[in-house]
Amino acid sequence: MSFWEKAKKNKVLKNTLFFLAMLGPGVITGSVDNDAGGITTYSVAAATYGYPILWTLLPSFIVLLVVQEMNMRMGACTGKGLADLIRENFGVKVTFWIFLGLLVADIGNTATEFAGVAGSMNIFGISKYISVPVTAGAVWILVTKGNYKISERIFLMFSVALLSYIVSALAAKPDWHQVGLAFIHPQIQYDKDYLIMVLGIVGTTIAPWMQFYMQSAVIEKGTTMEDYKLALADVVIGCVATVAVAIFIMVACAATLHVNNITINEAKDAALALKPFAGALASAVFAFGLFVASIFSATILPLATAFYICEAFGFNAGIDKRVEEAPQFYTLFAAILIIACVIILIPNAPLIAITLWTQDINAMLLPVVLISMQLMVNNPEIMGEHVNNKFQNAVGWSTTVILITLTLLLMVLPAFDLFKAH
Amino acid sequence: MPTRQGRHQPLNMKLFLYFSQVIGLDIMDAQGQWIGRLHDIAMNPYADIYPKASDLIIRRGSSSKEYARVNWEDIVYIENNIRLKIMGDRLKFSKEIPRSDFTLRRDIFDQQVVDIDDQRVVRVNDIHLLRVENQLYAAHVDVGLRGIFRRLGWTGMVDLIVFLINSKSPYLTNEELIPWKATQVLPKLGRMKSVLKLEVAKNKLGSIPPAALADIIQGLDIFVRVSMFKSMESALQNKVFTDMTLTCKAELVEQLSEAESANLITNIPADEATDLLMKLPREKAHHLMGLLGSETNKKLRKLLGYAKDSAGGLMTTEYLYLKADATVADAFNKIRENINFPGTIFFFYIVDDDHKYLGTTSLRRFFNENPQTLLIDICYPENIHVYTDDSVEQVALLLERYKSSSIPVLNHQDILQGIITIDDVMEELISLVWHKYKEKL
Secondary structure, eight states: OOHHHHHOOOOHHHHHOOOOOOOOHHHHHHHSSSSSHHHHHHHHHHHHHHHHGGHHHHHHHHHHHHHHHHHHHHHHHOOOHHHHHHHHHHHHHHHHHHHHOOOOOOHOOOOOOOOHHHHHHTTOOOOOOHHHHHHHHHHHHHHHHOOOHHHHHHHHHHHHHHHHHHHHHHHHHOOHHHHHHHHHHHHOOOOOHHHHHEEEEEESSSSSSHHHHHHHHHHTOOOOOGHHHHHHHHHOOOOOOOOHHHHHHHHHHHIITTTTTTSSSHHHHHHHHHHHHHHHHHHHHHHHHHHHHHHHHHHHHHHHHHHHHHHHHHHOOOOTTTTTTOOHHHHHHHHHHHHHHHHHSSTOOOOOHHHHHHHHHHHHHHHHHHHHHHHHHHHHHHGGGSSHHHHHHHHHHHHHHHHHHHHHHHHHHHHHHHHHOO | OOHHHHHHHHGGGEEEEHHHHHHOOEEEOOSSSSSEEEEEEEEETTTTSSOOEEEEEEEEEEESOOOEEEEEEEEESSHHHHHHHHGGGHHHHHHHHHHSSSSSSHHHHTTTEEEETTTTEEOOEEEEEEHHHHHHHHEEEEEEEHHHHHTTTOOHHEEEEEEEETTOOOHHHOOOOEEGGGGEOOOOOOTTTGGGOEEEEGGGGGGHHHHHHHHHHHOOOHHHHHHHHHHHHHHHHHHHHHOOHHHHHHHHHHHSSSHHHHHHHHHHHHHHHHHHHHHHHHHHHHHHHHHOOHHHHHHHHHTSOOOTTBBHHHBOOEEEEEETOOOHHHHHHHHTTTTOOSSSSEEEEETTTTTTTEEEEEEHHHHOOOOBBBBGGSOOSSSSEEETTTTTTHHHHHHHHOOEEEEEEEOOOOOOOEEHHHHHHHHHHHHHHHHHHHHHH
């Protein structure tokens, strides 16, 4: 009797296997979420403010959970992608502007990922003029020539890379008592820089493109409302994993950089600065994590963006299609990849300005996407009996309103700063 | 076709209108009083070759919207606004959109449809309306880029830019219009399975070969797939279902009722049915087996007992056999009786009273023989067969060596268990080859 047959006989084991088979969309989306931009924000925040800023991950977790649950439910209920639903319910104009914004923001996001590749490889002594084009080439080959098996292996590698942050955090010998205290007794500062940092952390945890990706992944998996409980468990595990990894990154930085009063601007600075305090291993492992997270997101982001745009406007899309069959899809994918690379390779490119602009566009898109989602998830023509109940609506709308307020603040605050400077 | 008029030409001069140009038009009552905007047009799909407009749906209010229905006969004209013959106070506005079987905005505009000619799923950017004597007909659906730019209101600007870059660009003259008769509307129902209203586009699917139709259906969202599948006649359903991939079959069965699934399983070739049952969760498969007729059940149980890549797993139990004393005339009668038989009717397997295998003959061999000749005397000279536990490679090798398209499968007591036809082997070999090919990548 083979292992699988034995497993099928045993009820507990059978349920566990079934559950593992259901894992996927939530966990993958959560992992892609901890990309170069996320790692940068977490490290900079922890280096600047130390353990006390850890509490921000708690609201991030709730927001992430609420939004992803809605995406999962919409996907399971309609069998349609978010791009499809927006196009079918709000028409061409709304769709066009959302996707124009998404395209620009994702080019910026992809550039950030390549900055992560350049930064992490720099630590291992490889010039960005080699690492970035090679990585982009690898991404192109993986997508056009790859298959599911290879992608799966790469995903596994990525998961291992996330574990590397645990190593970094443990090597930093953190004060766990203080870590716990940060969650139980949050100490909040009320100055502007602190507020921007808090918004940055919540904002990096929930980016507009994730909603599109999440819903497509749910459909790809074939999840329906009968699987709701398991799919919900997947979402919860994904959110917990995302936030747990964020905690380890922040703990590693807080225990070393903040304690020694070192401030940083980039994730690679964190990797470099870790060396004297936590050892060469922790530093290398941190850089490796950054590299893999960047390359993973640099693959998923352009691919996903090209896919939603084609989906919404009715072009052929998908990596199982040949280039002649889906010209718009491959053109978009190549364009996003190339533009993002070129931005990084330009000497003295204004990387910080690009990052800020990308954040602003994301911030403007988020309310539009969230309101669209709220309207559709409450529409019985779309959701049938699975529209939001009162509790879901209360949590959903308040999350939407809070996020919109936060993002508006994020956009307005730098303007005040300019105001004061003059 | 007058498709490139300027925006300001009065609409009443045009033979063709776009839906995007009439949607949102102001609606005036008999005294010229504004009463609302055009929200949607309900169509009567049975009127002519083309669906014909039957009602206007009017919308008013911005924060709390209200809707009313106006019969097409009550329209004076459609120009840059729509003038009605009746007074505004005769209209009953309500918060609910009046229900119609088939409307342009809800069912076509921005939705996915099947292009029957090119056999692909496309998204509708606009609808091309034909106007004849104040009646509107849906003539084409627009799936091109021009449609998107028209919706954005950029036609003029984009035309100018394209013209400056390349005055001969196909973009300027090519409208991607699909004629209505080649457009299959997809049900937009999501989970609400009860509201099936697919008569609208009945039977256009019949002209697509089942294999191509199976491909199209597999590309659709799962719920649309289910509704579209349910709208087909059962004969077409069986053919399309047979041509689907195993994964797709399993997904579909999960969504169909058990009676429907059992019916499909009974009507597809037994070997395909076995593969499907093996793919389904164990409990579901058991349940479905219980619902099958005892004949089918017996056949499938036999097949389910063999390893998937062995001759036993590959074979079908649907074959024509005759006893050793049967003549050519008997064989012809058997063919006539089984003209709708799902398995092959070209080969006959001769067995004794214990179903022990004696030989194979084919239509080609006995077609010109005397009706009284015994079939056993005109069997193939070589006695080729495989055993239930032989591998698929062995089966392929024998078929190739003897240039045969089917082979009998025996158990070790030489009792005939089933036959394997070359298409079953091809399927298995293709997936084997494909796995090896993928390993290499």
